[in-house]
Amino acid sequence: MGKIRAFRGEILSVGTDPRGDAQAVRHEDDGLLVVEDGIIVARGAYADLGEQFSDVPVQEIAGLIVPGFIDAHVHYPQTDRIASHGEQLLDWLDRHIFPAEKAFVDRAYGDEVAAFFLGELLRNGTTSALVYPTVHEQSVDALFEAALARNMRMVSGKVLMDLGPDGLRDTPETARGESDALIRRWRGRGRLGYAVTPRFILTSSDEQLHVTAGLLTDHPDALLHTHLAENLHECAAVAERFPEAADYLDAYDRFGLVTDRSVFAHGIHLNDRACTRLHESGAGIAVCPSSNLFLGSGHFNFGQADRHGVRLGLGTDVGAGTSFSMLHTSGLAYQAALMREDRLDPFRALWLATAGSAALMHIEDRVGALAEGQEADFTVLDAASTPLLARRTAGATLAERLFALQILGDDRAIAATYIMGECAWRRPENSDHRRT
């Protein structure tokens, strides 16, 4: 028998979309999570399991245990450019982002930023992410090495962009060769996965988009990760370059890039045809509300996506996104939905930030629901982490507490983050206002 231990406390998870499944929410007021060698072997009410596991050491957890958050779209090289003033997407890329990404030619710089980035994820309760590096092969090595050292489940892959600016361009040939080499180098190591990552359709030549499809054919376990229909100027440029395509999604589709392993960030400006095609292909959207506000891109249309049954997850999209907190991002998703007269239920928001994102990334068998057999990546939420949250959640129902955490919560509400049953981050004692 391996290392076995148990965690006792309040446990909440939402394993499937609660919109269509009354059984999706799983909650134990006083629960027990039994973990052996990082894997959940039992979960249930303490009253039901306590006796059976009475010989297992138990750690009492004060706070609400939820699955570790899963950020379905984030750029680690943009960490240092978060909060860059003044532009919409295309000008923001030219002015702030492309110059910053050129620095990742330096492996040591990539190592330093990757370490800070993963620390920031853990501080915010995020245990997995689908991550953009840069065009540089070594930027992937930096991230994967740092994730491997922390035993984190991360998915990433070299950015492909042969139409980029000087210092940030590859070619169809190097895109192919470097991606193949990275996949060979990292396959099967730790908890890492690979995503073929053309930046967006405007930064790849037709030839490189064909190379992208070839990589996906030859590596069927890889994801496709890219951006879609984020900004109206971007959409106009896509329509101009691909006049024969029905819409932006169709431009990708014509290269064979729309499958059930495709994750598209944003999808703000989609027509019904594209939503129908997303549904029938099984491709998904990483909804990124803080980024969409910050760049003035628009508000994601949950009603339209849900009418078509489009698969969804949630992403911060830092550095266009303004926070690493998936709690805060969930709160903004609620507000984005309301801008289009839709309602985002707090349990559905938690699903988007955990199992929904996991399903987009095809890791839902491993993480996202704190289910038996899954890896024990979890986060402890403190609904009394600030005086205002404490006051608002006193005597509140579970739904009210969860919603208050999403609207008012941020990194301060993360009491601890666990990776495969091991504490990877704990909030310093003196940041708990009740003890100061």
Ligand code: GUN
């Ligand atoms: N589209 C192409 N590149 C980017 C990027 O770095 N960030 C965002 N938000 N959209 C993009």
Ligand code: ZN
């Ligand atoms: Zn992005």
